[in-house]
Amino acid sequence: MDTAPPDDTRSRILRAALERFAEQGYQRTSLREIADRLRLTKAAILYHFPTKEHLVLDLVEPMLTDLEGLLVEAGRHAPERARWVLVEGWIDTMLRHRRSLGMLFHDINMLSHGPTFQRLMRIAMRANELVAGPNASRRDQVRAVQAIAMCSDPVVFFDDVPDEVLRADMLDGPRRLFADDPPARTGGAPAATDGPPAPADGAPRSRAGAAVEVRVEATGAGDGGRSATRPGPGPGGGRRRSGRPPAMSPAQVATARRMYADGAHSADEIAAHLGVSRATVYRHLAAG
Structure with a gap:
């Protein structure tokens, strides 16, 4: 677990910023809010961290x-x-x-x-x-x-x-x-699970199922x-399961980068808008 840093002004600023970013997000947190939380002036924050x-x-x-x-x-x-x-x-x-x-x-x-x-x-x-x-x-x-x-x-x-x-x-x-040898199913019955089966399109059941x-x-x-x-063909050479496309067209890439540059959209929102996975969005942003 994160170790609390020494109680100097710079460390206090970092702790307060981490708390605010975790609570409400980076975009919605201003330096003024961090300063007010610590009862400091914004100038005091800028002295240690220009941005x-x-x-x-x-x-x-x-x-x-x-x-x-x-x-x-x-x-x-x-x-x-x-x-x-x-x-x-x-x-x-x-x-x-x-x-x-x-x-x-x-x-x-x-x-x-x-x-x-x-x-x-x-x-x-x-x-x-x-x-x-x-x-x-x-x-x-x-x-x-x-x-x-x-x-x-x-x-x-x-x-x-x-x-x-x-x-x-x-x-x-x-x-x-x-x-090496995953548990085999017996008696023709489906393997027991700790929750409901995943949707047929392979989408995660909840936000917790996405890779971080x-x-x-x-x-x-x-x-x-x-x-x-x-996704690739199954063991029997069948068709790939339907789901979100693993790649984006040049127009989609341009849209994703424009939305990302605006700073008003999260990767989740961009992925939902374009109908692709968040990982696909990250891959194309990283290549830009």
Whole structure:
């Protein structure tokens, strides 16, 4: 869990900004509100942080630094061990920076199109590669993206669960995902689930089912640059399931970038407007 920084003015500003961004979003929080909360002048805020962007960079820097260190550490191991060093370390990092992750989850737009956004994308792509392993098939890449989501989303949605309890629960998901022999169905009956079945179009049942993070689509060299999250034929060679398109037309890309640049629309709103997934929106924004 995030450790409270020393009680100096700069640290107080960062704490107040993190609270406001997590509560009501980056776009709706002004420097004046942060100043009023601390009974400071706006000039005092600007002395330490010339813009809101500077505040955000300071808030996410510790988490990004930890994730980059984790990538280096995992990369030192053989592929199978690297996967679990990455998975366990990713969960530990997300738990250590719970509030920062919640802030990003609330409004990823706060990172804009700058180098920090690109840095986050590179971290996510490298994490997907390490989890998927060398010579990964498309299905391996899909499972890697799913695993990273398992290591992020619950931290936001179960913020009242103690770290050690949630960590154990979160590790259970990737272990099941990568099990060599998943439990077989018996007697012809459907496997039991903890909730209602997912919709036929593959859309998540709720917001909790979406990938958070780092929610980036991995691209596999062996698939000719196709997105790792693009659905493919089933085992029987049947048609791909219907759902939101995995790519956008040039006109849609231009619309998405214009809406994003306006600063008035979240990635969720852009995705809903264009009828695509949020991950697809992120992929095209990152490529801009």
